[in-house]
Amino acid sequence: MFCQVAREQVYGSRYQWIILGYPSLSTWWNEPTDCSMQEIIRVVNGTLQTRVPPLSIDDNENQSEYITEYIKQFSKLEKDYFDAYVYDTIWSLAYLYQSHLL
Structure with missing residues (x-):
């Protein structure tokens, strides 16, 4: 999904993406994509990410x-x-x- 976000350029100060869970723990972060890691990092940089303790x-x-x-x-x-x-x-x-x- 964030590869498409990078392609459509729907990120930055005018957009807010909310990620449920933490990227290092999520499977989508490691899935193969047509985008470079730099593109994905650029998009994810301005996201709101949730992380819940395992309780x-x-x-x-x-x-x-x-x-x-x-x-x-x-x-x-x-x-x-x-x-x-x-x-x-x-x-x-x-x-x-x-x-x-x-």
Whole structure:
């Protein structure tokens, strides 16, 4: 898809692409394409990417087991894991507030 985005030149400051998942973990990033890696990187550079920690509630676990597992999994994340999200969220909320949309 992003090869076509590069060909159609529908990227840059006037467009916003949202990627669910992180490119290094996704299969589409490694699929063969007619575009060069440079073209794909140029397009992906301005995208909004989501990344969710691998945590979930299993019905078979009780609450204390879930909390213990949550702390164990969360402590494995890099310290700056959420920094970019917090920064972008604050600026987005400030913009929405200033635009009287919030």
